[in-house]
Amino acid sequence: MPDFIIKMKPMIVDYFSKESLLVFIMMLLLLVFILLVLVYVLRKTDMVLKYGIFWDKNNNPHCPSCKIPLNIYGEYTIGNGFYCESCKAVYPMADRGFEFSVSKARKIMNKMK
């Protein structure tokens, strides 16, 4: 074999076996997968904070603290609001001190779209 062809052989082959290179590639693929999962988990939420409550794109209320869906709306000692079972807290739905109903909030949110 001519001398220059031997010199063109990639140097990485001299230092690492095919098996260790394969392991290295698999580790890189695993790292990429972990990064993709992280990006998916940490992606920006598309919920809107309005009237002290998070609203998803279908105008369903979510807890402003833990972001789970809220269902129980009612009258509490601090006023009307949503009760989060996870946080054990009431989140009043109000805008500049004025309380209003869920349906009115939804109507306003729909107009904003």
Ligand SMILES: [Zn+2]
């Ligand atoms: Zn909560």
